[in-house]
Amino acid sequence: MNILRRARVRYILHRYPIKHDVWEAVTAKLAVLQGLTSVEKAHLRELSTLFLHDKRIYGAQGFEVSEAMRIHVAAIACLPILHLGIGLFSHGAMW
16 A cells, blocks of 8 residues: 555545544444454445545435444444455545
8 A cells, every 4th residue: 555545545544534433333233344453444434434435325305314323234244354454445535
């Protein structure tokens, strides 16, 4: 990863973090995450933050998607790439 990519990732993680209390409330309900170590959960939170910064999640037929729902979707979407990197979700993005 080059210096510009690392700087962008650091900036996003610092400027747009998922709030800890919201992250804990959402992920505590996900049984699939219960086997993860604290380090893996922290990495998943970072990946989810990057995912939410780059992707938009819309509800169908006017359904309003809450912040908790967005975090839930991001955590589940990022779980398969936990040890591979967020770059797998981007098409030409800088990370």
